[in-house]
Every structure is written in C-alpha cells, then in structure tokens.
Amino acid sequence: MTTAIINVSLKAGVLDSQGKAVHHALDSLHFKGVNDVRIGKQIVLKLDTDDKTVAMSEVEKMCEDILANTVIEDYKIELI
Amino acid sequence: MKVTILQFPGTNCEYDTQHAFEQLGATTEIVWHKSETIPADTNLLVVAGGFSYGDYLRSGAIARFSPVMKAVIKYAENGGKVLGICNGFQVLTEAGLLPGALKRNDNLHFISKHHHLKVINNDNIFLEKLKKDSVVNIPIAHHDGNYFIDEAGLKDLESNNQILLQYTNADGEIQNPNGSISSIAGICNKEKNVFGLMPHPERAMELILGSDDGLAMLQGFCK
Numbered sequence: 001m002t003t004a005i006i007n008v009s010l011k012a013g014v015l016d017s018q019g020k021a022v023h024h025a026l027d028s029l030h031f032k033g034v035n036d037v038r039i040g041k042q043i044v045l046k047l048d049t050d051d052k053t054v055a056m057s058e059v060e061k062m063c064e065d066i067l068a069n070t071v072i073e074d075y076k077i078e079l080i
Numbered sequence: 081m082k083v084t085i086l087q088f089p090g091t092n093c094e095y096d097t098q099h100a101f102e103q104l105g106a107t108t109e110i111v112w113h114k115s116e117t118i119p120a121d122t123n124l125l126v127v128a129g130g131f132s133y134g135d136y137l138r139s140g141a142i143a144r145f146s147p148v149m150k151a152v153i154k155y156a157e158n159g160g161k162v163l164g165i166c167n168g169f170q171v172l173t174e175a176g177l178l179p180g181a182l183k184r185n186d187n188l189h190f191i192s193k194h195h196h197l198k199v200i201n202n203d204n205i206f207l208e209k210l211k212k213d214s215v216v217n218i219p220i221a222h223h224d225g226n227y228f229i230d231e232a233g234l235k236d237l238e239s240n241n242q243i244l245l246q247y248t249n250a251d252g253e254i255q256n257p258n259g260s261i262s263s264i265a266g267i268c269n270k271e272k273n274v275f276g277l278m279p280h281p282e283r284a285m286e287l288i289l290g291s292d293d294g295l296a297m298l299q300g301f302c303k
Contacts, residue, residue: 010183014183017226069174069181071181071228071229072181072183
C-alpha cells in the first residue's frame, strides 16, 4: 500500500486572502519576523499499489483532473 | 422557448430561475444531474445557483463530473446557449466551458446584497437588450466570487469583447466587492454562446423585491 500526501495551494502570484488575514493576526499577536503566510489544503490518499511510479502517475492525473484547479492552484505530491 | 434548468444536490436557485423564465413566457424543465441527456427541444440551458455538493473541494469542482455535464459540454460545443448563474458560473469554469476561476472573496466574507453592474459589452444575445455602459442593480450572494484569470487570458477577454459586466457604483464607476480581476462580474466564451455571471438576475424580476433589472437581461434569451 502507498500513502499519497497531496498539498494544494494557490499559485505564487495569486493573492491568498486567507494567508493575508492570518499574517495580520500573527502580527497582532506580536509574532514578528513572519514574511509571508500561504494557506493550502492537504489531501491524503491510501492506494492499493506498492509501485511508486504507478502511484505517482495516477495521483498526478487525479490532481490535474479534479484535486487541484491548475488555473489558480499548484500541487505537490509526497508518496510514503 | 424552452429553458432547461440543471439541478445538482445542493442547487437552490432552480425554482427562482424557473419562475423568472416562466414570467417571461418560456416553458421550463428542471433536469436532475444524473440524467445523461438534456431535452432535445432545449433553447437555453441554465446551470442554476446554489451550493452543488456543498462546495466541497472547490465550488463547482465535483458537479463538473456529474453525468449530465457530458451532455452539457456537447450541447455547448454544438453552439447551444448555456447560462451559468453564481454556482453555475463556477461549474462552467471548472468544466472548462469558460476561462478563469472563482476564488474566495478577498475579504473572506459571504457577501449578500444588491450591487450595481455596468454593461461592458452587449454584442451578444444575453445583454443585447441593454445599452452598453448602462448600469443595472442586481443582487449578489456568494463566498467564492473573486474572478481570477492570468494576464494573457484577461487580454483575450478584452480583445474578444468577452467581459459582460463589471461591479460598479450607481454612477458606473468601478466598485469591487470581492477582489475580482478588473472588477469582472460576468463573462462569455469566445463563441458567445456560453455565459457566466456571479450576480442573480433571476432574483431581480419584480420592483417589489428591490429591482426588476433582471428582466431585460433574461429577455435577451427569450426571443
């Protein structure tokens, strides 16, 4: 079995309003030295296959088709 | 004139939309998303507003894979007229029938209020009853209405007259409630048969409800 951990976040250059609001909140709480905050979502999949190459190509297809909207989002896949 | 209105789990504007088009003399049919076909006599297909699939993953992302969507894409590719209102607009961008995407509103609030819109282009069937640069008053009600498209895409929209409506004040000056690029409230595809907008013209059909500016918009389809 393979676990796929997918992180989906807004592309660099696409304004992340939630990240901006959290950045502002951190600042209000006097956490200094934070330059940027980006918020994304994590999707965890348990896959039947043990073959990482097969898993990667399947998960990439899932990301392109539905899990991410590549007009505004980037995704990163980690396989365990 | 036959208007077919799509209904997904979570759609909640299908009856308002039906009422609006029947007020204009159209016959209507509500079609459940499991249907693999749309009625052959359809003159206009409306993807109504609401929260299809609870907006899970992204607004419109899951509805886009409902069985009926294959028929919708085929209908649009054959030149059929399609109108997406609010969640319907989100579904059409997710399905690739309209360019760009709709993000969370910049101020992170769900915004529900009447808003003024300026008619940017009327060389299309949807807005041909309205004068270019005229201002209408139509309700908006959305959390994810922040239209995004990259620079090249925006140039394409501009040069092909695909920007339909912009958020403005009553004088037609830009007033942007949600952070949309270029204050865009509605667009169409290059072929000008697929239309999408975040505001709800079907909720502006009677003065007693605050505005009847939606009449002239929906009338464009009812010739």
